[in-house]
Amino acid sequence: MNIVVCVKYVPDAQSDRSFNEADNTTDREGVEGLLSELDEYAVEEALKIAEAGEGEVTVVTVGPEQAVNAVKKALQMGAHKAVHVSDEAIHGSDAAATSLILAEAVKKAAGDGTPDLVITGMSSTDGVMGVVPAMLAERLGLPQVTYASELTLHGDKVSIRRDGDAASETIESTLPALVSVTDQINEPRYPSFKGIMAAKKKPVETWSLADLGVDAGRVGLDAAWTKVTSFAKRPPREQGQLVTDEGDGGTKLAEFLSAQKFL
Amino acid sequence: MFELSQDHEDFRKVVRDFAEREVEPHVAQWDRDSHFPTDLVPKMGDLGLFGLVVPEEFGGSLDPDEGGAFTSLCVAIEELGRVDQSIGITLSAGVGLGINPILSYGTDEQKQQWLPDLVAGRALAGFGLTEPDAGSDAGATRTKAVRDGDEWVVDGAKAFITNSGTDITSVVTVTARTGTDDKGRPEISAIMIPSGTPGFTVEEPYHKLGWHISDTHGLSFAGARVPATNLLGEQGSGFKQFLKTLDDGRIAISALALGLIERMLAESTAYASSRTAFGKPIAVNQGISFQLADLAVMAETSHVLTYKAAWLKDEHDAGRRSVAEVKKAAAIAKLYTSEAAVSATRIATQVFGGNGFMEEYPVARFYRDAKILEIGEGTSEVQRMVIARHLGLPTA
Numbered sequence: 001m002n003i004v005v006c007v008k009y010v011p012d013a014q015s016d017r018s019f020n021e022a023d024n025t026t027d028r029e030g031v032e033g034l035l036s037e038l039d040e041y042a043v044e045e046a047l048k049i050a051e052a053g054e055g056e057v058t059v060v061t062v063g064p065e066q067a068v069n070a071v072k073k074a075l076q077m078g079a080h081k082a083v084h085v086s087d088e089a090i091h092g093s094d095a096a097a098t099s100l101i102l103a104e105a106v107k108k109a110a111g112d113g114t115p116d117l118v119i120t121g122m123s124s125t126d127g128v129m130g131v132v133p134a135m136l137a138e139r140l141g142l143p144q145v146t147y148a149s150e151l152t153l154h155g156d157k158v159s160i161r162r163d164g165d166a167a168s169e170t171i172e173s174t175l176p177a178l179v180s181v182t183d184q185i186n187e188p189r190y191p192s193f194k195g196i197m198a199a200k201k202k203p204v205e206t207w208s209l210a211d212l213g214v215d216a217g218r219v220g221l222d223a224a225w226t227k228v229t230s231f232a233k234r235p236p237r238e239q240g241q242l243v244t245d246e247g248d249g250g251t252k253l254a255e256f257l258s259a260q261k262f263l
Numbered sequence: 264m265f266e267l268s269q270d271h272e273d274f275r276k277v278v279r280d281f282a283e284r285e286v287e288p289h290v291a292q293w294d295r296d297s298h299f300p301t302d303l304v305p306k307m308g309d310l311g312l313f314g315l316v317v318p319e320e321f322g323g324s325l326d327p328d329e330g331g332a333f334t335s336l337c338v339a340i341e342e343l344g345r346v347d348q349s350i351g352i353t354l355s356a357g358v359g360l361g362i363n364p365i366l367s368y369g370t371d372e373q374k375q376q377w378l379p380d381l382v383a384g385r386a387l388a389g390f391g392l393t394e395p396d397a398g399s400d401a402g403a404t405r406t407k408a409v410r411d412g413d414e415w416v417v418d419g420a421k422a423f424i425t426n427s428g429t430d431i432t433s434v435v436t437v438t439a440r441t442g443t444d445d446k447g448r449p450e451i452s453a454i455m456i457p458s459g460t461p462g463f464t465v466e467e468p469y470h471k472l473g474w475h476i477s478d479t480h481g482l483s484f485a486g487a488r489v490p491a492t493n494l495l496g497e498q499g500s501g502f503k504q505f506l507k508t509l510d511d512g513r514i515a516i517s518a519l520a521l522g523l524i525e526r527m528l529a530e531s532t533a534y535a536s537s538r539t540a541f542g543k544p545i546a547v548n549q550g551i552s553f554q555l556a557d558l559a560v561m562a563e564t565s566h567v568l569t570y571k572a573a574w575l576k577d578e579h580d581a582g583r584r585s586v587a588e589v590k591k592a593a594a595i596a597k598l599y600t601s602e603a604a605v606s607a608t609r610i611a612t613q614v615f616g617g618n619g620f621m622e623e624y625p626v627a628r629f630y631r632d633a634k635i636l637e638i639g640e641g642t643s644e645v646q647r648m649v650i651a652r653h654l655g656l657p658t659a
Contacts, residue, residue: 076273191277193311193335194324196270 001055001153003046004106004115006136007039007074009067010126017126023221024228025092026126028064035070038121040188041181043074045151046119048186056080058109062090062101068204075199076191082202083109087209092221095127099135101219104212106140109205114140117158118178122147133180143173149184265574268331271338278339281310282346290347290476294628297468299478301430303350304357308384312339312354317366321378330581333511334573337518341569344522348632349476351522352639355515356425356477357381361388363511364436364453368496368504373455377434389427391437391482392505395420402502406484408439408454414488415441415454417462421482428465428480432458435482438501451501455493462487473631510590512640513597514576517569520600520636523629524565527611528558530626535614545614554610561603568596591653598646601636608633 011017011031018027035043046057059074061067062085071082085105093101106118118140123130137144148160149168159172160179191199209216217223243252257263267275285306293300307313315336317323325332336358344351362381365373365388380386397403406419417439421427427435434457441452456463466481496504532555535546545551572592578584608630612619619626637643 076277190281190310192309192324193274193315195311196273196277197324197326197329200270 002115003117005046006120008036008124009063009070010036019231035073036125042119042121044186044188047078075202076195082204089216093219094224097219103139120180137178143177146180148181278342294475297475305384314382322382333576337573340518341522344519345526349474351519359512360390386433387426389424389435391421391424406439417484417487429478450499453495453501513593514572516640517596517600520604521565523604524562524607527607531611531614565600572596594646594649604633
């Protein structure tokens, strides 16, 4: 089983995230970054499948120089090899362009074919659009089974459970396929010390757009279908309302909650 | 000169992430309940924390060609200690006192029997040296082991033994008198007593000032019989063996103290920047900011002393440095960092004012946890004795 996992390097949500003043894109250089937590579930699921049988896990990311840290973390967790697509022309790419680059990278990583399984997270933790998995499946011509909270392989088929508000669906697809997974599917492992040391010896390929045969004019900020036209920092949180209890504290509290439509 | 490698820093990130996600959310409750989180131990094992200094054949990750293994262990202890001191000492003692004696002095059979489970975090082992009437003066050991056929019969008592009474404790190595040498001095040997051995009783847990989460018990032995093959190392070499064990332990305690000091610096800096008095953050006052500066000096100095000692220990293991250098550096690091840790918690609780006295804030827990650092693995007085011994002073 040949599995490709697509992951993203995102700014650490714990740090002070911001946008670039010049072009309104996410600032990916001035902040600490990490492997998107939602993608850890995708890596973990791929590793579980590979460990249960024969399999090789390749991790692919698209992003600036430091984005290689995202695939390094996946290698430390146990993935076998990694691809980092990096090219200055990629800066500012939207989801459509990202899916184009990923599609070509996935094909090349699979030896110009199609892997048996492509796994992604359900969305990134920074852009949070959640559309790249669907776009990528479309570009690869693969069936897409998204938001999997459980994944089972049997023969040349994959079935998943998708938990909705009203019902849980079990969906089956033939392989090869693309599956996006939720944060309910597993408990991602921490890299072990051995994993960290082993990752140093694992191959990481760095590809440019030219290596993938992608026209630079089709990606980047200028080719983006949507743009952030302005941004404003959220105002600092205001101090809460203090209610002095003069025997009617309960009533005042109920009135406040009612006014906020909590009741 | 020494410095931490990229591997050490990569590893630090993982341990920090682990500590913040798996330990931090529960630690206040565990501390309140004096609860030892048995389930956490195998997770620490999965991370490889117990196997850093153990060869691969026993499940560890020690690669003699790489070096720096003991330093890695110190990084892990520092990062766990930053979140909780009890969890830090559980690792430190688990490796230094539980695994190390067996690894260093055990026969192949003993290693095969005990190490894989200890390294995986499926089991913990303790080391019983201290007695109700014998601490740093280990020669005063009263516990005795008498050979009876193919068995040792152990009688006596041990005090303050870490990891000795958990649900997964598999064995405790104890020092015991096994006779007298040619000069009439007591001959001390180390003997491994498996949990559940008839006559081996684990007493009720202590009520401690701090380290509430750490598992600490007194042990008593009344005619406890173990096979003769449970002797660890050579008969009569128990004294020498434990001295070496203590050197490593001192550096580990320094790493624990370092984690504490860094946490106090971070907590105090954040609090002093957000807490206002008279319309301004209290950090604008030099009375506060100078104390934070002192904390920063303590953190930096502790980092340098700890990792210099750890580096010397790794270099010693690679045959490039003498044991005397490690001993001296370990004692200096342990003395300074543990005393600085006590000062750091005093400063931090003072910066926090009334809140520093409240258990809702972690500085209060660290305040209680700090004191033992000046006592365990050799008191500050013992460290000064060791350091003075290296100064070439005239003897009395």
